[in-house]
Structures are given as structure tokens and as C-alpha cells.
Amino acid sequence: MKIIRAKDYQEMSKIAANILQDKINEHPAITLGLATGGTPEQTYAYLSEDTQTSFEHVTTFNLDEYIGLSPTNPNSYHYYMNKHLFSKVNIPTEQIFLPNGFAEDLLEECRSYEQKIKQHNGIDLQLLGLGQNGHIGFNEPGTSFERHTHIVSLEPSTIEANARFFDSIEEVPKQAITMGIASIMKSKEILVLVSGKAKNAALEQLMHGKIDEQFPASILNTHENVTIIADEEALGNITFMRREANDR
Numbered sequence: 349m350k351i352i353r354a355k356d357y358q359e360m361s362k363i364a365a366n367i368l369q370d371k372i373n374e375h376p377a378i379t380l381g382l383a384t385g386g387t388p389e390q391t392y393a394y395l396s397e398d399t400q401t402s403f404e405h406v407t408t409f410n411l412d413e414y415i416g417l418s419p420t421n422p423n424s425y426h427y428y429m430n431k432h433l434f435s436k437v438n439i440p441t442e443q444i445f446l447p448n449g450f451a452e453d454l455l456e457e458c459r460s461y462e463q464k465i466k467q468h469n470g471i472d473l474q475l476l477g478l479g480q481n482g483h484i485g486f487n488e489p490g491t492s493f494e495r496h497t498h499i500v501s502l503e504p505s506t507i508e509a510n511a512r513f514f515d516s517i518e519e520v521p522k523q524a525i526t527m528g529i530a531s532i533m534k535s536k537e538i539l540v541l542v543s544g545k546a547k548n549a550a551l552e553q554l555m556h557g558k559i560d561e562q563f564p565a566s567i568l569n570t571h572e573n574v575t576i577i578a579d580e581e582a583l584g585n586i587t588f589m590r591r592e593a594n595d596r
């Protein structure tokens with residue numbers, strides 16, 4: 349894993365946006381995997397400001413969506429993505445994919461979402477945030493590393509962490525659809541954004557802890573092309589010592 353140290357949230361976001369811009373300019377028909385949450389907001393803001401990079405041929409697949417929220421609900425990830433990115437760049441609507449948490453047949457929705465990713469020859473570059481409990485997408489601790497897109501019950505700690513986006517904690521959905529760890533690991537390249545003191549312990553565990561389903565992000569140590577962009581608050585005193593194979 350490559351680690352890029354950023355001074356702060358702004359710098360982390362700028363570095364991430366620059367990497368994404370370069371990739372899009374190199375490969376205009378790239379397939380991106382996108383994340384939501386507070387962390388990538390400024391990355392999307394930088395991308396939206398950039399008039400040189402065209403999203404005309406880009407395809408996107410989002411990691412996850414709450415179950416039971418319609419795409420027009422301001423707390424849905426559909427709404428988030430439209431607000432922060434899609435409404436501001438020239439991406440055609442038919443090239444945007446998010447799981448539909450409002451689908452009548454949710455199991456079929458999971459199956460067909462995974463199928464659509466496959467039909468697009470997989471994800472070229474996946475953007476990830478990091479949950480405080482090590483979740484990626486909505487893959488909570490204990491999720492099998494073998495899973496593809498599936499339905500999850502959110503951990504109380506995730507509901508609590510995400511309640512800041514809702515009027516009250518009671519409004520946070522208890523379930524979501526998420527790309528699985530196996531789906532994420534098939535991406536050719538992964539970019540993980542980590543910002544703020546609250547993520548320090550999770551980042552340390554990601555960099556130095558053992559690979560364990562109880563800490564979903566730990567699997568990223570086995571992927572051959574992962575870059576973490578972390579700011580100083582998130583890095584704190586974490587050492588950059590290389591992980592030896594037998595530490596795993």
C-alpha cells in the first residue's frame with residue numbers, strides 16, 4: 349500500500365481530485381467506483397470546479413445506498429451524488445449507477461448491480477472512505493471477504509456516526525445495499541481517503557493490524573494497487589514501517 353501524507357482535509361481532497369482528473373484524462377472511458385460520506389465531499393467539489401476534465405465517457409458505480417430511501421430523499425446517496433458531483437459535471441445519466449435501495453426485489457437488485465459492474469468490465473478506480481469500525485462501503489465488521497453486492501444491517505456505531513446527516517438518529521435507515529468486499533477487491537486500483545482524528549485508530553489498524561474480517565478494510569493489504577491519502581490528523585503518530593508478510 350502506498351501512503352500519501354496530506355497536511356489537512358483540503359490538501360487530501362486536492363490530491364485525490366488531481367489523481368482522479370489525471371486518470372480520467374488518460375482514460376476518458378474509465379469506470380469509477382464512488383463513495384459517499386463526509387470524506388469525499390471536497391474531492392467532488394474540486395472535480396466539479398474543473399472545467400478541463402470531461403465526464404462525457406466516464407461510467408460510475410457507487411458503493412452503497414440506504415434501503416427505504418427514495419432517490420429524491422435528501423439523505424439518500426443518490427441525492428448526495430447528484431448534489432455534490434453529477435449535477436455539476438457533464439456525465440450522461442445513463443452512465444451513472446447506484447444500487448436502488450427502493451427496489452421492490454432487493455435481492456434481485458443486488459444480483460443485477462453486480463452483473464452491471466461485470467458488463468462494464470469491472471471498476472478501474474475505486475474511491476473509498478474508511479468507517480471508524482473499519483467498514484468500507486457498508487461492509488460491517490464480520491462480513492465475509494467473499495461477498496459481492498448484498499443487503500446489510502447497519503451496526504449501531506455506524507447508525508450513530510451517520511446520524512449527523514439526519515434530523516434525528518431514528519431516521520437513519522437500519523439497512524443498506526452495499527458492494528461486497530469481493531466486489532471492491534476486483535477493482536483494478538483503489539484510492540482510500542482518510543481525514544481527521546476520529547479516523548486515527550482505524551487508520552492505524554488498517555496499516556498495522558492483522559487481516560481479519562472483524563476489520564473489513566484490512567483486506568486492502570492484499571490488493572496490489574492501493575493508495576491511501578491521509579491527512580496529518582488521521583495519521584497522528586502512526587509509523588510508516590512496512591508490513592512484513594509474516595505479520596499478516
Ligand SMILES: N[C@@H]1[C@@H](O)[C@H](O)[C@@H](COP(=O)(O)O)O[C@@H]1O
Nearest residue numbers: 384385386387477478479485486
Ligand atoms: N457508507 C459510508 C461509507 O462509504 C463511508 O466511506 C464511511 C465513512 O464516512 P465519513 O466519510 O462520513 O466518515 O461511512 C459511511 O457509512
